[in-house]
Amino acid sequence: SRKTRHLKWDVEYMFWSPDCKENVVMGINGQFPGPTIRAKAGDTISVLLTNKLHTEGVVIHWHGIRQVGTPWADGTASISQCAINPGETFDYRFIVDKPGTYFYHGHFGMQRSAGLYGSLIVDVADGETEPFHYDAEFNMLLSDWWHQSVHHQEVGLSSKPFRWIGEPQTLLINGRGQFNCSLAAHFSNTTSTNQCNLRGNEQCAPQILRVLPNKTYRLRIASTTALASLNLAVGGHKMVVVEADGNYVQPFQVEDIDIYSGESYSVLIRTNQEASKNYWISIGVRGRRPQTPQALTLLNYAPTSASKIPFSPPPITPTWNDYDHSKSFSNKILALMGSPKPPRNHDRRIILLNTQNLIDGFTKWSINNISLHLPSTPYLGSIKYSLKTAFDNKSPPENFASDYDVMKPPVNPNTTTGNGVYMLPLNTTVDVILQNANALEVNVSEIHPWHLHGHDFWVLGYGEGKFTKEDEKKFNLKNPPLRNTAVIFPFGWTALRFVTDNPGVWAFHCHIEPHLHMGMGVVFAEGVQHVNGIPNQALACGLTGNRFMKTTQN
């Protein structure tokens, strides 16, 4: 019984107190985070999205949904569609074909950082079952929050001298965090932290996970952070990881999980601990020197009162730069037996060097020495209709200079902007090697979670230093996990493989919002001549606007 789920959404700015301090957030239908979409695999989602912002366009990306046959609904401004103007409505209509834990978010400017996000949960189709058992589930959408407005942040990032956004003030769980107090001040040895005095009905009050003893719970955890890499632990409870980015994985047990921006996991916990106690769920920052307190909430065993403080302090986040811990977690993620396997060989290999650079003194990120600057006409229309002046037709480089030292800052940090695309013919197997490098400062290389639109890819492996031809011998072709986001570790590389079976124009970028703003992404155009039925409204701007707005359907 496949059905179409019709939703009507208004996007607007509103006052909200995500971390007990009032601010302006982007909300949907008066809610922050936006409404959770719940559907069954095979359903069609139709979101009639009205832009109620007074002076800005908006688009929404359905993160992890491949948009097979509907590339114009991917919600990427300048890539798959024109931004929706104030007062206008766009119908996002697409099929959710695979069960899993997903989310949606703004993909124009830094609107995701401004709070434009929500959860998208796809259950198995009627008559199907998940390959694991659980009694009930909870949904946890993780994000990070700054007090400075996103406009202020964008101007700082685009200024000379560069002004970095710094670390977040607060981590949020389902849009809720505490800035000026702690739920666990009792356990703190500093007196500067106040114990929170919340009634529970505040916008910043934590959502408590109420559980029954001796049951199995599925925690659906997704991260839409603007910057922070996170680690999550449940005091006194082990977790069994069963899903990653909407794909089943070989179950494995851990004490804590790392989750990077753009990723999602399902973990199972068994409520087999003493039922007269409560337990902390704690989330802390990884990969960057933290200046943000842990996010906390409670696992509350019925019938114990939720106001009973746990017996033990919150689980401690592993040291921020303990990358061995992170790598060990990443290497445990393997596809569940029976999952689709990658082709044995690749047709094309694209190596992408990630560097921090300067353009006329402005700080940028570049891929093979080009910092992405999106054109005003969306690629989907300009490629489909061969509007050659819409963007740079020269293909971007597929590799970088062989003498480049990834362990040192760039010898010549100067670079240029560009908007060229990688043209990918249909039905080819593409390998992408993401190569990390030293940033502008000596001995600094950062984590970058890379997200691909329109596809899942197989993660064939991670390695240290510069990728060499020898490294491909170590690729996992047996049970590599399918994902839509994969991290590159400092001074390392990550190898991905995917098959070009989905006509459209797909962004592939660092999911750290300020890094994308600074140019850290590329664009793949895949069999665009096979795309038919682009709604007029998706192209009503730039050169396609001039050309096509008079006809009814392209």
Ligand SMILES: O=C1O[C@H]([C@@H](O)CO)C(O)=C1O
């Ligand atoms: O893009 C970034 O800029 C800063 C720093 O490199 C310069 O201030 C930082 O930590 C980033 O991730």
